Amino acid sequence: MSGAALEAVPAEGRPVEGMPVDDRPVLDLDAYLRHLEDDRERMVATVEQRPLAALTGWHASRDRDRIAHHAGGFFTVEGITVTLPGRSDTAWDQPIVVQDEVGVLGIIAKRFGGTLHLLMQHKVEPGNRNGVQVSPTVQATRSNFMRVHGGAATPYLDHFRSPERAGRQRVLVDVRQSEQGSWFFRKRNRNVVVEVFDDVEVLPGWYWLTLRQVAELMRHDDLVNMEVRSVLACLPAHLHLEGYGVDAGLDPTRTAPGTVELLSWISRVRSDHTQQVERCSLQALEDWTFDEDALRHRSGRYFTVIGVDVTSRSREVRRWDQPMVAAGANGVVALVVDWIDGEPHLLLQLRAEPGSMDGPELAPTVQCDPANYDADALPPYLAEVLAAPADRVLFDTMLSDEGGRFFHTSHRHLVVRGAAHEPPPGYRWLSLAQCSELARHSHYLNVQTRSLLACAVTVLGSMPAEGER
Amino acid sequence: MSGAALEAVPAEGRPVEGMPVDDRPVLDLDAYLRHLEDDRERMVATVEQRPLAALTGWHASRDRDRIAHHAGGFFTVEGITVTLPGRSDTAWDQPIVVQDEVGVLGIIAKRFGGTLHLLMQHKVEPGNRNGVQVSPTVQATRSNFMRVHGGAATPYLDHFRSPERAGRQRVLVDVRQSEQGSWFFRKRNRNVVVEVFDDVEVLPGWYWLTLRQVAELMRHDDLVNMEVRSVLACLPAHLHLEGYGVDAGLDPTRTAPGTVELLSWISRVRSDHTQQVERCSLQALEDWTFDEDALRHRSGRYFTVIGVDVTSRSREVRRWDQPMVAAGANGVVALVVDWIDGEPHLLLQLRAEPGSMDGPELAPTVQCDPANYDADALPPYLAEVLAAPADRVLFDTMLSDEGGRFFHTSHRHLVVRGAAHEPPPGYRWLSLAQCSELARHSHYLNVQTRSLLACAVTVLGSMPAEGER
Numbered sequence: 001m002s003g004a005a006l007e008a009v010p011a012e013g014r015p016v017e018g019m020p021v022d023d024r025p026v027l028d029l030d031a032y033l034r035h036l037e038d039d040r041e042r043m044v045a046t047v048e049q050r051p052l053a054a055l056t057g058w059h060a061s062r063d064r065d066r067i068a069h070h071a072g073g074f075f076t077v078e079g080i081t082v083t084l085p086g087r088s089d090t091a092w093d094q095p096i097v098v099q100d101e102v103g104v105l106g107i108i109a110k111r112f113g114g115t116l117h118l119l120m121q122h123k124v125e126p127g128n129r130n131g132v133q134v135s136p137t138v139q140a141t142r143s144n145f146m147r148v149h150g151g152a153a154t155p156y157l158d159h160f161r162s163p164e165r166a167g168r169q170r171v172l173v174d175v176r177q178s179e180q181g182s183w184f185f186r187k188r189n190r191n192v193v194v195e196v197f198d199d200v201e202v203l204p205g206w207y208w209l210t211l212r213q214v215a216e217l218m219r220h221d222d223l224v225n226m227e228v229r230s231v232l233a234c235l236p237a238h239l240h241l242e243g244y245g246v247d248a249g250l251d252p253t254r255t256a257p258g259t260v261e262l263l264s265w266i267s268r269v270r271s272d273h274t275q276q277v278e279r280c281s282l283q284a285l286e287d288w289t290f291d292e293d294a295l296r297h298r299s300g301r302y303f304t305v306i307g308v309d310v311t312s313r314s315r316e317v318r319r320w321d322q323p324m325v326a327a328g329a330n331g332v333v334a335l336v337v338d339w340i341d342g343e344p345h346l347l348l349q350l351r352a353e354p355g356s357m358d359g360p361e362l363a364p365t366v367q368c369d370p371a372n373y374d375a376d377a378l379p380p381y382l383a384e385v386l387a388a389p390a391d392r393v394l395f396d397t398m399l400s401d402e403g404g405r406f407f408h409t410s411h412r413h414l415v416v417r418g419a420a421h422e423p424p425p426g427y428r429w430l431s432l433a434q435c436s437e438l439a440r441h442s443h444y445l446n447v448q449t450r451s452l453l454a455c456a457v458t459v460l461g462s463m464p465a466e467g468e469r
Numbered sequence: 470m471s472g473a474a475l476e477a478v479p480a481e482g483r484p485v486e487g488m489p490v491d492d493r494p495v496l497d498l499d500a501y502l503r504h505l506e507d508d509r510e511r512m513v514a515t516v517e518q519r520p521l522a523a524l525t526g527w528h529a530s531r532d533r534d535r536i537a538h539h540a541g542g543f544f545t546v547e548g549i550t551v552t553l554p555g556r557s558d559t560a561w562d563q564p565i566v567v568q569d570e571v572g573v574l575g576i577i578a579k580r581f582g583g584t585l586h587l588l589m590q591h592k593v594e595p596g597n598r599n600g601v602q603v604s605p606t607v608q609a610t611r612s613n614f615m616r617v618h619g620g621a622a623t624p625y626l627d628h629f630r631s632p633e634r635a636g637r638q639r640v641l642v643d644v645r646q647s648e649q650g651s652w653f654f655r656k657r658n659r660n661v662v663v664e665v666f667d668d669v670e671v672l673p674g675w676y677w678l679t680l681r682q683v684a685e686l687m688r689h690d691d692l693v694n695m696e697v698r699s700v701l702a703c704l705p706a707h708l709h710l711e712g713y714g715v716d717a718g719l720d721p722t723r724t725a726p727g728t729v730e731l732l733s734w735i736s737r738v739r740s741d742h743t744q745q746v747e748r749c750s751l752q753a754l755e756d757w758t759f760d761e762d763a764l765r766h767r768s769g770r771y772f773t774v775i776g777v778d779v780t781s782r783s784r785e786v787r788r789w790d791q792p793m794v795a796a797g798a799n800g801v802v803a804l805v806v807d808w809i810d811g812e813p814h815l816l817l818q819l820r821a822e823p824g825s826m827d828g829p830e831l832a833p834t835v836q837c838d839p840a841n842y843d844a845d846a847l848p849p850y851l852a853e854v855l856a857a858p859a860d861r862v863l864f865d866t867m868l869s870d871e872g873g874r875f876f877h878t879s880h881r882h883l884v885v886r887g888a889a890h891e892p893p894p895g896y897r898w899l900s901l902a903q904c905s906e907l908a909r910h911s912h913y914l915n916v917q918t919r920s921l922l923a924c925a926v927t928v929l930g931s932m933p934a935e936g937e938r
Contacts, residue, residue: 100743100745101743102739102740102741104740142740142743161737170730171729171730171733172729173729174729174732174733174736174737175732175736176736176739176740190736190737190740192733192736252724253723253724254722254723254724255721255722255723255724259909260640260641260642260643260909261639261640263643263644263909263910264640264643264661267643267644267645267659267661268630268643268659270571270645271571271573271611271645271659272571274569274570274611276569357826357827358826358827358911358912440728440729440732441732441910442827442912443827443911
């Protein structure tokens with residue numbers, strides 16, 4: 001095998017047999033984290049905030065109908081108005097990021113000694129407060145990998161673009177999934193994991209990690225990026241739980257019980273959903289101020305569109321500027337979980353977001369920025385998850401939103417052991433098996449649910465005793 | 470049990486046991502067809518073609534940007550332009566029907582003597598060339614059943630709108646599905662079948678038929694309407710094949726083998742699909758003429774938007790006029806099928822249509838109106854299915870498009886036994902089990918595929934010997 005690779009951690013107790021032997025020493029997580037620090041020093045980006053009007057590559061002055069790149073492409077920031085059922089006036093308006101093309105979020109997997117490893121990339125994005133984060137093997141917009149704007153070829157892209165590789169690899173999951181429906185207009189990316197049978201050259205900045213190591217890294221603040229979490233949530237749950245010795249009813253050849261009723265609920269709610277979203281000029285937004293500096297809500301809430309100037313030593317284009325969405329780090333996403341009939345269940349809600357392609361998607365129990373609400377009108381379950389005693393909190397980490405579009409934006413990710421109860425209207429308990437089945441298809445689990453699911457699946461896997469209650 | 474009901478046909482050999490006894494005589498198909506003739510005489514609609522400019526209820530004169538009802542609602546006819554990848558000029562433009570709301574196509578099912586029966590409605594639509602067709606228990610737009618325009622309550626609607634009926638009924642399938650993507654802009658309807666455990670009052674014009682009887686009726690030209698075919702295609706295939714004594718690998722608790730690769734193909738093709746569709750004024754259409762009489766393509770091909778005046782004796786509103794799409798009866802939709810490893814397979818293609826919500830959907834092997842093509846550029850497989858010897862033709866019937874929007878528009882439906890072969894790019898063999906699994910989710914099988922699938926599933930079911938080849 002050519003190139004560098006990290007081996008399975010000894011804790012997993014699965015020696016490498018009958019597979020090509022790696023030419024690097026076996027590294028544990030501590031050693032990996034030293035590599036991460038090295039790459040953080042090596043792959044530096046300087047990011048400075050700029051007034052929108054000062055962006056040199058973009059039409060972003062306050063007299064514009066939309067913010068757009070001089071050469072076209074990349075993305076635009078446009079306006080939308082939202083009208084609720086039974087009302088003729090606009091409920092609210094807002095700017096939103098429009099990016100029509102479908103990018104690739106691809107992870108190469110390979111079994112060494114029977115254990116599934118993932119080829120992860122160290123990638124700097126301008127919105128990351130800490131430079132490098134752990135990214136998928138390939139994370140590229142379509143314009144990017146089609147080299148519309150020039151630039152280098154995208155490493156490893158062929159694994160996700162060339163179906164003729166059949167026989168030398170197999171697909172574990174491949175599904176277009178939505179991104180943040182409050183900030184993106186109908187954005188989708190292809191979330192794909194392929195298991196390769198060949199050797200794979202490991203380029204500088206890429207590392208083999210086991211699924212369990214990645215799960216460990218998710219407990220580090222702002223380290224495993226949103227794209228990795230999104231993709232891993234789509235990977236069938238039984239693969240996450242290999243070797244944990246739990247039976248969470250995750251036979252991938254069986255359809256999850258109760259799915260017909262679940263799909264019926266989704267179908268009914270979506271059919272009744274008549275929120276109207278219309279695109280409009282930024283000039284037409286009534287609730288927002290668009291000045292030299294930024295595009296802000298009059299209340300100071302929600303998010304701000306700012307400009308940044310980026311100098312990178314590790315990207316194909318060395319210097320550029322761009323608009324970004326800054327939404328801060330006050331946001332909370334939380335899953336209330338419990339075991340029902342021995343199976344782990346997650347309390348989800350059907351939530352309408354204006355940028356959704358196809359109506360409400362399944363959102364976490366809690367998904368909000370508390371600063372956007374008056375203190376006497378906070379969303380359901382928020383107080384409960386924030387006040388949960390330590391022994392009920394199964395996961396609690398700050399994790400970032402995508403650093404290519406969102407500036408220093410993170411959400412506190414909480415998984416809290418609750419008590420199964422009759423859910424309020426709009427909420428429903430889904431088994432882990434049901435979530436895993438829905439994750440194979442587009443537009444069911446929103447990106448916040450997927451992000452939490454990637455955290456929760458290993459949490460549930462590390463608590464085998466809970467399954468037997 | 471109150472009301473009238475038809476019983477299982479003796480041919481099915483399943484006497485009614487332990488269920489409420491019906492107060493009508495048991496009827497076979499011939500007796501049912503006499504009821505149909507009676508209803509055809511009773512439920513008369515007079516439909517006359519009118520110039521668009523003469524419509525009294527609609528803004529449809531040739532100076533309009535779009536054709537719309539005076540009071541709003543119902544639907545509009547608008548323009549779209551379609552741009553293909555890598556080209557900046559418009560590939561084509563066309564009018565399209567816009568109807569944002571999601572209607573209900575609902576069928577009530579009930580087991581009598583162990584045999585599943587469906588409560589079918591005799592319904593007249595203005596576009597039906599023969600008046601009454603066999604329709605779902607409920608077939609209603611949202612405006613219709615919400616009584617936006619006044620009118621009577623929709624019978625049986627509660628079965629599909631009231632989840633609190635749980636315990637007295639169960640859902641067999643419930644999924645929003647697309648309609649014709651060449652003629653409708655992002656139209657979806659909820660396709661739903663509920664099995665009831667209570668007695669159901671049978672109103673005049675509704676009849677209990679077995680699934681097998683409905684399958685028989687599908688062999689009558691223009692009798693079983695498009696909505697019934699669409700809904701029944703979504704009903705799990707094993708229910709269609711109950712009692713036929715075939716094992717087509719249709720265990721509904723198992724996921725169909727090969728689905729991961731199938732979904733990957735769909736995901737990849739959809740991610741690469743960059744056709745752009747923009748709405749525009751009817752005045753901006755370059756390829757169409759919009760005059761007093763109608764809206765037509767300059768070539769005479771494709772379809773025409775016409776006006777009709779309707780007088781009905783069986784609808785809640787007794788007289789109205791409306792625009793309709795007239796696309797003739799030259800269209801052909803065909804499935805090439807074969808048995809692979811003992812399982813029935815269908816040859817489908819991923820086909821982009823401008824009105825699709827979410828990119829290409831799975832279309833039949835052949836879906837075209839040959840009159841829209843030059844003789845030397847006909848679509849693949851068309852010549853083959855039209856020339857198939859009689860012993861390879863498993864199904865051949867003219868079946869109508871939806872009579873509420875389409876005037877005298879039918880497609881010849883063909884199911885042809887082919888020979889399994891390596892499919893050309895864009896085509897793929899799907900097992901019946903895979904089709905049935907995909908039919909539970911939105912936007913996989915287009916309406917032409919569903920229409921043919923409803924015909925094919927019983928064809929395959931009536932050929933048990935084929936499964937053993």
